[in-house]
Amino acid sequence: MKYKQQKKALVLLADGTIFYGKSIGIEGTATGEICFNTGMTGYQEIFTDPSYYGQLMVATNAHIGNYGVNNDEVESDGIKISGLICRNFSFTYSRENADGSLFDWFKKHNLVAISDVDTRALVAYIRDNGAMNAIISTEVDKLDELKKQLATTPNMEGLELxxxxxxxxxxxxxxxxxxxxxxxxxxxxxxxxxxxxxxxxxxxxxxxxxxxxxxxxxxxxxxxxxxxxxxxxxxxxxxxxxxxxxxxxxxxxxxxxxxxxxxxxxxxxxxxxxxxxxxxxxxxxxxxxxxxxxxxxxxxxxxxxxxxxxxxxxxxxxxxxxxxxxxxxxxxxxxxxxxxxxxxxxxxxxxxxxxxxxxxxxxxxxxxxx
Missing domain, CATH: 3.40.50.880 (Class I glutamine amidotransferase (GATase) domain)
Known part of the structure; x- marks a missing residue:
């Protein structure tokens, strides 16, 4: 996928703060509590960890997807995060024993993921202001509707999952x-x-x-x-x-x-x-x-x-x-x-x-x- 084909996307936080990025090519909207993981490796294990159910994941590592996916490196029966936010998304991979690309895996599971976000600024904001609900979407022209949808997202506190x-x-x-x-x-x-x-x-x-x-x-x-x-x-x-x-x-x-x-x-x-x-x-x-x-x-x-x-x-x-x-x-x-x-x-x-x-x-x- 070429860079010019990527559509605009956004991250809208519960307090009204907005970060912009680009869709990796899977259009849609996803909600959940936004959080970040500082791991440099292991993204597939993170995405399939049931503990992340209902959460939007911000990857602090600058490159996601560069080593593809391997069918043996899952922690459950499928992807458990609600959506992914990253800096650079790699559509190609170089690991010899990979079973496919991360993009194809996301596409199979219809996971909304956005890249080209200033994740350093976003993580610093979450770190200072705390984990909160958020919404990611490729429908950047429907901000009022997204705000309404975000307002109905249940808070993690008190939530049985x-x-x-x-x-x-x-x-x-x-x-x-x-x-x-x-x-x-x-x-x-x-x-x-x-x-x-x-x-x-x-x-x-x-x-x-x-x-x-x-x-x-x-x-x-x-x-x-x-x-x-x-x-x-x-x-x-x-x-x-x-x-x-x-x-x-x-x-x-x-x-x-x-x-x-x-x-x-x-x-x-x-x-x-x-x-x-x-x-x-x-x-x-x-x-x-x-x-x-x-x-x-x-x-x-x-x-x-x-x-x-x-x-x-x-x-x-x-x-x-x-x-x-x-x-x-x-x-x-x-x-x-x-x-x-x-x-x-x-x-x-x-x-x-x-x-x-x-x-x-x-x-x-x-x-x-x-």
Missing amino acids: ASKVSTKEPYFVGNENAAIKIAALDIGIKKNILRNLAKRDAYIKVFPYNTSFEEMKAFNPDGYFISNGPGDPEPLTEAQNTAKEIIKRNLPLFGICLGHQVIALANGISTYKMHNGHRGINHPVKNLLTGKGEITSQNHGFAINREETEANPEVEITHVHLNDNTVAGIRMKNKNVFSVQYHPEASPGPHDSAYLFDVFIENIKKNKQN
């Missing part, structure tokens, strides 16, 4: 003769989490977001897992109740991201919407138990209340984010339960956090021996 991305029916992952059985609650699970568990000799049954503890227990699992996912954790009362039942019985439990927040809520610790969240692949975290630092992959717009966590006699903080001192991990003092706010399955280079899966497996083995 797990039901939009969770499996409808239970399914199995791994070797059924594996040494360990894990029941996973899918509130937006990434495929690589399941791969990491399966390669540690676990057989996983993945359950829908609203599954009760009794239903999960019928699988007779050795441990329980609560996944990542999109939206506000507070409306997920069924998942919180399931977590409470697991905790009550002192069964091995591990939570990642949204699952971490659900476990916190099950312990009476509140959550809050962050100013603009953490989204990237180089976030520094300190493990307070070992004193070691970790370079982590993160993707969340909510966090758990630090003061309430510190005041809770049953819970201790195990990890902190070194940029802003938000809680990045917790464990229960007298229960076989722990969770982290980041993604140990995402290894964009560093594998610093992969040990967390080993900790979970060891917790399960110890519990089986008792």
Whole structure:
């Protein structure tokens, strides 16, 4: 596609601010909460991550599409972002093992994407003014209509989205003769989490977001897992109740991201919407138990209340984010339960956090021996 063929497009923020760009060739309009990811690689994993459901993604890397797409590098059954905003969109790709171009993949999924936006200015604006709803469109001459449509877009705070991305029916992952059985609650699970568990000799049954503890227990699992996912954790009362039942019985439990927040809520610790969240692949975290630092992959717009966590006699903080001192991990003092706010399955280079899966497996083995 030649540059001159690209039509005008725009980004309209909820506060009325407008940024202009060009359509990559897929016309239309998309709404959602605007956020940015600072990763230099991994755009395909980002676009298919269920945690990004309902969000417009701003890519801070200047070039998107230059290495095409590979069918093995998806984290779910399809694209989950609402739309893409980038600086330079590459219609050609140079990676030998690519299965096709990013443009053809977007076209197949009818994803609205706009390029030639001053993403440095846009990200600086979001960073200073906070994540907010936005609309991207190729219909630049219909500004009044776009403003009306944007006004009806629901806010992320209070929004339950797990039901939009969770499996409808239970399914199995791994070797059924594996040494360990894990029941996973899918509130937006990434495929690589399941791969990491399966390669540690676990057989996983993945359950829908609203599954009760009794239903999960019928699988007779050795441990329980609560996944990542999109939206506000507070409306997920069924998942919180399931977590409470697991905790009550002192069964091995591990939570990642949204699952971490659900476990916190099950312990009476509140959550809050962050100013603009953490989204990237180089976030520094300190493990307070070992004193070691970790370079982590993160993707969340909510966090758990630090003061309430510190005041809770049953819970201790195990990890902190070194940029802003938000809680990045917790464990229960007298229960076989722990969770982290980041993604140990995402290894964009560093594998610093992969040990967390080993900790979970060891917790399960110890519990089986008792």
